Amino acid sequence: MIIDKRDICALLDAIGRDEQVYVPGSVAGVTQFVEHEPGVEPLLDVRTTKVPPKELLFPKAERLYRWKTHEGHLSIEQADVASRPFTVFGMRPCDVASVERLDQVFLTKGYVDEFYQARRQAATLVALACERTDPTCFCDSMGGSPTRAPGADVVLRDRGDSYRAQAQTERGQRALDAWRAAAPDAVRDDEPGEAPDAGDDARVTCSLTVDMDGVAQAMPGLYESPMWDDIADTCVTCGTCTFVCPTCYCFDISQDTRAAEGSRYRCWDSCMFVTYTQMAGGHNPRADKAPRVRQRFMHKLSYFFDRYGENLCVGCGRCIADCPAGVDITRVIDRVGAEAAAMRGEVAVDG
Amino acid sequence: MTANLTQQIRDRARDLLQSGTVSCFIAWEPARFEHWRTPVTIESPDEVDRIVVDEWCDQLIAKYALQRRGDGRIGMVARGCESRAVERLVADRQVSRQDVYLVGVGCTGMLDRDGGAPLKKCEECQRRNPVTYDEMVGETVEEPRPYRFGEVDRIESMEPEQRRAFFDRMFSQCAMCFACRNVCPACNCRSCFADAERVGWLEKDFGLDASRYWGLMRAFHTGDRCIECGECERACPMGLPLMTLMHKQVRDIDRLFGPYEGGGLSDAGPDPLRSYRTDDVEEFM
Structure with missing residues (x-):
């Protein structure tokens, strides 16, 4: 058509x-x-x-149910x-x-x-x-x-x-x-005899490229790498990357309570936020920036791959464009590749 | 900014790190694309060649000092905005002045990495030269002190309904990402009310009530401490004109309690909204 x-x-x-x-x-x-x-x-x-x-x-926020108490009945x-x-x-x-x-x-x-x-x-x-x-x-x-x-x-x-x-x-x-x-x-209607067009990967390409070969597999071995401290040094742990990301799906469940009635809703959450892993007893396993930064990239590039066989990053580039601190997931991917090569004992050769 | 500024700063950073004067040096390095910069904290004299200081360094770097507290003296490049941010952090007892070593530079304003236009925050800048520094690199620059209340004038001239619509529209686009807070040197609370564990301080439903409440609370809380660096507005992924509220407060403080130029200036005196005098203006009562 x-x-x-x-x-x-x-x-x-x-x-x-x-x-x-x-x-x-x-x-x-x-x-x-x-x-x-x-x-x-x-x-x-x-x-x-x-x-x-x-x-x-x-949706950013979605009501799950409403509740009301009236004369002792819920x-x-x-x-x-x-x-x-x-x-x-x-x-x-x-x-x-x-x-x-x-x-x-x-x-x-x-x-x-x-x-x-x-x-x-x-x-x-x-x-x-x-x-x-x-x-x-x-x-x-x-x-x-x-x-x-x-x-x-x-x-x-x-x-x-x-x-x-x-x-x-x-x-x-x-x-x-x-x-x-x-x-x-x-x-x-289409012109008579016009063949279906399945797209052509060679006709339109992205100038920005990364090598994803082995990245998902290499990342668990880099869990303790100092690279996360370096990235966290720059990251301001705002939620921009997670909220402009088309695949970030983490949510919290919160509530709106008004005296005898209220509602529960689920709402987008961000692994960049300190509150994301805050536990009721006060412990926070990701109280520091570096574990939060690591979690986001691990999830995007490794954990999701393990579970579903695909990366949780689709390469839209929104997080790169919008990060106020210039954190760039493609530079993280490059760094993972380089660190993994170094761990395998390969020497990077220029040219 | 002079062409060899990068080299001069690299040389100073190397000397300061080598001599042990500073334990780290905060500046910028190139990012992936031409004219894109990202803050960097250098710890070794061998790494100083990563540093670049030019007209594309769009981020304010002073707040990164907070995550280096206790590690020894922190070196950094200080333009007018960084120096005012440091003054702010010192006044708020977040760092002491001798915890930081400021290599001052006169700044002629930063340019937008994607088009080369002057950044709005730099076009409104009142202090291009550092207000405090430990040493200067290069010459001081002219201070044009441009008029920065044009948008405030425009909004003040609106009818109340029109003004309400303006701010509702603005806050309706808020992503609740807290980038404004996280880059703001005046937002240095150890724990923000927005992160309060008890449910209900700030609704998480991304509604207009929540974003408007967030925006206004943050604006008031930083009102008499705002250094007018414009980082909140630059960082906001949704392009909210956040500085309208800050500029409005600066001018109101000047008119009601003046003379007042903004936060982070050594000669600004006590913070006007947190000091009390019996003869304070009460025109709203």
Whole structure:
């Protein structure tokens, strides 16, 4: 299916009549996924939005249940887990890859998170393949590709004045059928005989590359390495990297208590925060910065790999761009590689 | 900043480390991309060639001294902002002045690593030269003392509803990442109220009430100690115009209790919001 760029807004208006559509937009200068408003052009030229689309599936805060006591009787009201169908339009391949990681966490290994599952099943993911990359992009070093988004229901590819939409799942095919029905003037069929475009890893590449070979395996051996003290020296342990990360999924459960009623909710947490591992008795196993910094990189690059066979970093580069102290996960990866080589007794040779 | 400043600082850092005057030296080193810098703490004279000091050193490094307390004297490069931060830390009893050794440099302002435009915090800077130092490298620079209350004027001229909307919109984008606090030299509490174990001091629901409460509490708590370095605003990943609240307080303090130029200046006198006089202004009562 072909969609002329000038008709994108009309198509989104039409999809938006039946369900919520989220598109890249800007609020107070912060690029993020926003609900499409009729007539408002989405910012499809933005590559990675400042805020990832993670919260559409895994909200920053989500009520689990409400409670109330009345004349000595406690009543509990479960939160509604149902979600109405919605479309996320214009996700970059790294962000689609991040959803695949979240799926692993919230839907596999015998654990199903019903809140996540309800949103996930309601979501149609429409990817927008990248024609260019940012200097901080390194998805193709992390098992991804700027031009492919295998986890998406539909993938859009830029053809200059138009996008070509291809369904990759049954849900995606149903979406294209629905678009055709809802906005027949905004879409047209592919040119006759036009072959499916599966993306081309060689056509668009990231200038930033890292060598991930052996990194996940080497990291446990570097648990006591002084490199974590060095990185922690620079890190200010704010939560920026974890909150702009499309795959960081750690949460806390907190409560809002008002006299005889209240609610419990889960909310994003950050392993960078000192409170993250604070225990009731006062002990904190990660009271110092270095163990917290180590935990984040261990989780991204080793622990998750052990459990799921993939890295928890998709190479979107947001943490690199936004870290106020200039901490850079790709430099950490380089350092892990160098330390591991040194431990194996290999001598690094320049040139 | 002069072209050979990096070399001069490296030479001084090497001497200071070699002679044992300092146990470490805080500066910047190049990061992965051209014009990107990251703070570095050098401990060995053999490592000083990692240091770079130029117009791309966007982070304020003074607060890194706190994590080196007790290890011996801490050396660092001190521009106007670092020197004011040290004054702040000394006034707050976080370090004593002789715990740090300041290699002062006159600063003509930092540039944005991605476009080369002057950083906003530097365009508003009131002290480009260090207000305290142990030695100077290079010449002092002119002090243009630019007007920094333009945004405050604009917000003050708004109708109350408009102003409310401005701040609600601003705080609605807060990520609650606490980068503002963690880079702020005036935020030096050992334990922040936002990290209080008891549930309920600060809601964790990322709602507007929580972020507005956080932002205002932090602004008030640092109000008469803010050194106007602008690091909170630079560090904020969401681009919140946090300095509007700080500049507003500096000017209010000047008008109500003045003369007052801002925190971290040796000649600023007692901190105005934490000293009490019976003839204090009470126009809000």
